[in-house]
Amino acid sequence: MAERVSAREAIALVCDVFTEQEPAELPDTGDGPLGWEGYGAQRTRASRRTGSAESVVHGTATVGGTACVLISFEFGFLGGSLSERAGDRLEAAYTLARERRLPLVSLIATGGSRMQEGMVALSQLQRVARASALLREARVGHIAVLRDPTTGGGWATLGAGADVILALPGAQVGFAGSRVRPADADPAAYTAEGQLAAGQIDAIVPPEALRDTLAFWVTALGGAAGSGAAEGSGPGGSLPHAVAPPRALGAGGAWPQCGWDAVWQARAAERPRARAYLDDYFTRRQPLRGDRCGGHDPGMLCGVGLREGRPVVYAAQCGTATTPAGYRTAARVVRLADRLGLPVLTLVDTPGAANGADAERHGAGAAIAELFGAVAAARTPLTSLLIGEGGSGGALALAAPGNTWATPDSYFSVIAPELAAAILKRSPDQVPHTADQLRLRPQDLVELGVVRGIVEAAG
Known part of the structure; x- marks a missing residue:
């Protein structure tokens, strides 16, 4: 299993400079759209523990001297799960990349959609898919880095939908998470190495080489978009x-x-x-x-x-x-x-x-x-x-x-x-x-x- 790091530790691993985009403050939703008892308290504890208000951090960055828009997941915030507010941040990041014609980099670590928000959370995948389609229409590149774990809808949208897919060694990667897959399933199929062998990702990159490799891709894809x-x-x-x-x-x-x-x-x-x-x-x-x-x-x-x-x-x-x-x-x-x-x-x-x-x-x-x-x-x-x-x-x-x-x-x-x-x-x-x-x-x-x-x- 790959070492799990926070969203900001992942950012520091690859970025020269990162400027976080602060989302507009929204009213407290308490126990959320389902009225899930204790959900509001769970979010509060997660925020205090991680220093993040949600499971997604986004902003502008430079990698290898090239500007990009960057998304980083905070797995410590309720398993990096997708919520309505996380969807807001993801959509904002895609829009920023599209409008500024900057390559998008996603540092993904997520267990899937947030159960405490039910179908409201699951529907965020459609928002991400639409934002991804608009990014492709604008001919802006998307590079994904699969951290541990990358499962569920996060893999099936941000991860698998990227133009270039990199993964950290030993990362758990798959649509089915470890607690929901068949008991007799081959665990190797749900790893970065298994996905590489199956033609689903482009390369496995050790942490010490990630900044340099990502700089190559941001420059290669960013140069195309930025030059017109x-x-x-x-x-x-x-x-x-x-x-x-x-x-x-x-x-x-x-x-x-x-x-x-x-x-x-x-x-x-x-x-x-x-x-x-x-x-x-x-x-x-x-x-x-x-x-x-x-x-x-x-x-x-x-x-x-x-x-x-x-x-x-x-x-x-x-x-x-x-x-x-x-x-x-x-x-x-x-x-x-x-x-x-x-x-x-x-x-x-x-x-x-x-x-x-x-x-x-x-x-x-x-x-x-x-x-x-x-x-x-x-x-x-x-x-x-x-x-x-x-x-x-x-x-x-x-x-x-x-x-x-x-x-x-x-x-x-x-x-x-x-x-x-x-x-x-x-x-x-x-x-x-x-x-x-x-x-x-x-x-x-x-x-x-x-x-x-x-x-x-x-x-």
Whole structure:
């Protein structure tokens, strides 16, 4: 279990400066809307114990020198539960972030909705959902940090609804709290680590690294909103510039002489893969992980990287067959980039989409269609580089129409040469000839107008 800290201790952990917004004083509600006996006294004791008038503290802050709006939950105040007054504060924070176009940071620690206020408390989730929708419409980013515990409606709205979801190690995270979940439930599923494995959060960050990691995200998302670039995809705005493709990293850079030579070079074990390209291209990067539907594909690396100080969203295949979770994750980050006005870099490298029975059961076709749709609908510029195998539609889904480049040790094909030969009922010795017929070499792709050009190694 993660160490539990107060709302203000959590603020001090991550903020350079914090200025609390004092809500307007409301008349004392006594025992609340339900007339719950002793509720007023409970609130009074909680306030004296914590120094907070409610379970939510909010205000303006700077993190890593970048301005933001910050929410912090006080778990010591009736379990950080959501009440009508807490809802007022949450709505005020979302509104402030939207009006000032500042990224919103939520430091969450809550057990859910406050029982002593009944359905009045539960209905605050609708207020939060509406405020979140308005924040998204304004194209302002939201970063959530899941403290211990983050359960109930707080997880299902502020937490799971954020653009970037970070968690402290060992934090209890789940819709069902420890006292209401099935007795035989696997406790690991209700932890930050379990949620990471299930593709529900982006990263687990130890307390000592939280300030630095949060500063990265606030700067990356805040820079987009503050510069007005996020408005670029709307009428009258200016779109961000497309990024240049990475340089080639393969040794020698010799162009393949025949189709089978191109296939052999792309499949070579020593060929540089996505991680090498990302490390060479960005000075720093942070992951966006998981499809938010229970899946994570380690063969699809997604996140935000800094290129000459500029935040760029990336999605990169690692040379493995891409699963439905991988396509859904890539679609998620492309949509995020489009909403925030950030340019996108994709690296294409897969023998094709995973085509086993599990992939079909998990919606391979729908997931690929989702990514095709996200790329086609994006108003922010996309740049793609083919760095290895380009296997059929499973690779094309990640390629930017009209702005895809290729390395010398890559190929793109409607189908793998071996499979094409099998369909045509050709013998195995005809595979190289079939590869030539498919015209899959990088220089063939340029001539056919499929890619814009072939990138070379620097110097």
